Amino acid sequence: MKINKTLGFSVAALGFLALGYFGVQYFGRNNMFTIAAAVGGAGAISYVLQKPAQPKAPSTDPEPQPTPVKTQRRRNKL
Numbered sequence: 001m002k003i004n005k006t007l008g009f010s011v012a013a014l015g016f017l018a019l020g021y022f023g024v025q026y027f028g029r030n031n032m033f034t035i036a037a038a039v040g041g042a043g044a045i046s047y048v049l050q051k052p053a054q055p056k057a058p059s060t061d062p063e064p065q066p067t068p069v070k071t072q073r074r075r076n077k078l
Contacts, residue, residue: 024032 020032
């Protein structure tokens with residue numbers, strides 16, 4: 001069964017809202033702000049520290065020359 005993207009997004013959003021609500025009830029508002037800031041900061045730091053993709057080093061081997069295509073000449077029939 002294929003789930004609609006909008007339905008999946010809605011369920012995920014409601015899940016995150018419920019997690020935040022119950023987290024505030026359990027940990028308190030200030031602790032949840034601290035947790036959110038720590039997770040956001042960790043995400044920002046990991047984004048900044050990602051190594052950029054290394055460009056592919058040029059090969060020292062010469063590129064192979066394309067194989068010439070032989071064409072047949074048409075003979076004039078008498």
